[in-house]
Amino acid sequence: MTPLSKRAVLAGAGALAASSALAQAPPATVLPRVVLRTAKGLITLELAADKAPVTCANFLRYVDARRFDGGDFYRALKLVPDPLVGLVQGGIENDPARSFPPIAHESTKTTGLSHKDGAISMARYAPGTATSEFFICVGDILSLDADPTQPGDNEGFAVFGGVVDGMETVRAILVSPVSATAGDGAMKGQMLEPKVAIQSASRTPPPGGQ
Numbered sequence: 001m002t003p004l005s006k007r008a009v010l011a012g013a014g015a016l017a018a019s020s021a022l023a024q025a026p027p028a029t030v031l032p033r034v035v036l037r038t039a040k041g042l043i044t045l046e047l048a049a050d051k052a053p054v055t056c057a058n059f060l061r062y063v064d065a066r067r068f069d070g071g072d073f074y075r076a077l078k079l080v081p082d083p084l085v086g087l088v089q090g091g092i093e094n095d096p097a098r099s100f101p102p103i104a105h106e107s108t109k110t111t112g113l114s115h116k117d118g119a120i121s122m123a124r125y126a127p128g129t130a131t132s133e134f135f136i137c138v139g140d141i142l143s144l145d146a147d148p149t150q151p152g153d154n155e156g157f158a159v160f161g162g163v164v165d166g167m168e169t170v171r172a173i174l175v176s177p178v179s180a181t182a183g184d185g186a187m188k189g190q191m192l193e194p195k196v197a198i199q200s201a202s203r204t205p206p207p208g209g210q
Contacts, residue, residue: 032056033164033204034063038073039197040176041169043136044204045120047161051111055122055130055160058103060203062132067098068201075135075183076174077190085139088173089123090198091132099131106158108145113159115144118167121157136163136170 029050036043049056062068073090080086092098105127108114115121115137121144123133135157137144146156163170179193 031161032060034060034201035204036068036166036201037199038169038173039199040172041166043166043169044164045161046164047120048111048113048159051113052106052158052160054104055106055158058100058130059134059160061100062092063201063203066201067092067100067132068198071198071201072192072195073173073198074192074195075187075190076176076178076192078174079141080139083139084171084174085141086174087135087137087141088170089133089135090196091123091134094131094133102129102131104128105130105155106160108156108159109148111159115141115157115159116162118163118170119159120161120163121159124157126153127155130158138167138171138174 032047032049034045034047036045047056047059068091071090071092073088074093075089076086077089078084078086103122105124107127113119117137117139119137121135121137122130123135124130144157145159147154173192173196176192176196177194178189179191180189182191182193183189
């Protein structure tokens, strides 16, 4: 075999091996997406079902059962006015007729997710009490992540995805008018008046129509 033909055989074998490896590679994970149609505009979410499967399955259960349709965004917490940092909270306001049972808490220490700009996370009382209510971060609010070095309830909140389109809608909700008197305790002065309706929540095909 001449040196040239040997090189050609080796090159061909290498290409065949690479092709075989590509053929055996697992397909890329296609993450579910949900569109919230609100009175202020659309918000498209991508759910981290690969990292927070319990929380994502819970959220999709509400979406598929049309439980969020007719819900609303009802809270706007402004932590820093300039640059604008805060969160908007929505859902069905714990309506017992529309709520599913609470789910296990998926800590950010376990999922590796974080409360960064656009993150969607579950509202809760004690860990393991989250049901239907969720919030979206405007700006980074890393203090909401789990922090084992802190005393008391240091489990944080369960991030399960983020906004991929429509942050302008989220910001518009955050700067919407609030009531000076509505809300209990620390939430007084954070309740939207009027509330921003969630007209519908539905799955959307992933990019590329896969």
